[in-house]
Amino acid sequence: MTSVLLVDDERDLLSLLDFNLRAAGFETLLATTGEQALVQLRRRVPDIILLDLMLPDVSGTELCRQIKADPRTRNVPVVILTAKGDELDRVVGFEVGADDYVTKPFSVRELVLRLKAVARRAGGGRSAERPPETVGPIRIDVDAHRAFVDGAEVQLTPLEFRLLTTFMARLGRVQSREQLLEDVWEMSSEVETRTVDTHVKRLREKLGSGRDLLETVRGIGYRLIDPREKG
Structure with missing residues (x-):
């Protein structure tokens, strides 16, 4: 079962995500602050991290940098979830290593599809054509x-x-x-x-x-x- 660490300080949204992702077959871990997320990551490395940019104690981009700098978690795919949808914000997210970017408001169905696609890619996904060196x-x-x-x-x-x-x-x-x-x-x-x-x-x-x-x-x-x- 694919595990997802959900990091968002909006508790109602966190509950909604938790319910829908578990219904879609994911195992969920929850955090409402950057510090809680780091505690969760020290306990267990998830398969995917769904990360809000606007956290009360640390920015999501800074947390993403820390995740990608840690040898234990650097290969964990990070999907950013945020209300900040400007191109500059997306570019900054990708610069710090995010694998995908979903803006609020969002379709839960689309989010589930994105997370499943990220999980397939992380696991190797479909066989790719062999490129020239x-x-x-x-x-x-x-x-x-x-x-x-x-x-x-x-x-x-x-x-x-x-x-x-x-x-x-x-x-x-x-x-x-x-x-x-x-x-x-x-x-x-x-x-x-x-x-x-x-x-x-x-x-x-x-x-x-x-x-x-x-x-x-x-x-x-x-x-x-x-x-x-x-x-």
Whole structure:
């Protein structure tokens, strides 16, 4: 059974989440403050953390930083749940290692779908196409889960790495946002989200000299091009 640590200071919402997630087959752990969350994490490492940004004692982004800095919890997926839905807030959340971002008010059904998708990704999910080891200045080590640009390692979140390997495996082929939602996020393409665009933007910023290889195809999606084709 997948365990989820719910961190939110709105007790009514926490009760609602607790009820619905348990009904959907999750095991839940509860915390209303950052300190309570850290106590829970010292006792047990959950499979997923659902984290509110607005906590009374510490910001959710700072708590996420602490979670990702701790070797015990750094690989635990973090889904941010917040009323702060501006693009800047989403980008900050992803910068500190969040795997997904859900804004309030939200659909409980969509949240359950997102958490199930996160759990599948964390557990390996569906088998992926094997990408080439290098594309231009970009090199990946799939087994070690590491990425390099011009020989220097770049720090990617698990989702960014999965996104990059998908683009590399489908080199030159346009990937729609809907297709990426289904194949990378393992979510229904009917779910409307700008998460894909935000992650692609963050990934592109980390690719350094290889950033121009990740092209936006207006009105459709994105593709990673072979640099030999540009020449």
